[in-house]
Amino acid sequence: MDYIKWTDDLSVGVELFDNEHKELVRLVNDLNQLIFVGDKVSAMEKALAGLIEYTKTHFADEEKYMVKYNYPDYQKHKDEHEKLTAKVLDFQKRLTEGKANFSIELINFLRDWLIHHIQGSDMHYKAFFNGKGVK
Numbered sequence: 001m002d003y004i005k006w007t008d009d010l011s012v013g014v015e016l017f018d019n020e021h022k023e024l025v026r027l028v029n030d031l032n033q034l035i036f037v038g039d040k041v042s043a044m045e046k047a048l049a050g051l052i053e054y055t056k057t058h059f060a061d062e063e064k065y066m067v068k069y070n071y072p073d074y075q076k077h078k079d080e081h082e083k084l085t086a087k088v089l090d091f092q093k094r095l096t097e098g099k100a101n102f103s104i105e106l107i108n109f110l111r112d113w114l115i116h117h118i119q120g121s122d123m124h125y126k127a128f129f130n131g132k133g134v135k
């Protein structure tokens with residue numbers, strides 16, 4: 001069973017970003033599955049690294065659109081992306097150093113990390129982009 005379920009209330013009204021968010025949800029669910037079945041640590045590390053890489057791509061895509069359309073909250077949003085990236089890299093570092101484990105704690109962290117940003121800051125650009133004809 002999926003840990004995070006995609007529902008329409010997560011839609012930010014821009015197809016590209018919805019698709020990227022769905023992929024992020026899928027990657028968190030995949031990692032959860034690996035932890036649940038107790039797969040090798042190397043497999044979990046690889047899944048987490050893949051999630052982080054995809055996150056960077058996604059953040060860059062949002063920022064590119066924000067610059068292109070002159071989104072007024074661009075700087076604030078970019079700062080938040082940087083903070084989120086730093087947070088997940090810190091968790092990754094703690095895992096590597098043996099100060100944290102692949103566990104439900106990591107999955108809960110990733111869920112909150114992802115969902116709060118989508119439902120909070122990302123949702124704020126919905127009306128803006130739709131108003132520019134970006135859907």
Ligand SMILES: [Fe+2]
Nearest residue numbers: 017062118122
């Ligand atoms: Fe996003």
Ligand SMILES: [Fe+2]
Nearest residue numbers: 062117121122
């Ligand atoms: Fe964002």
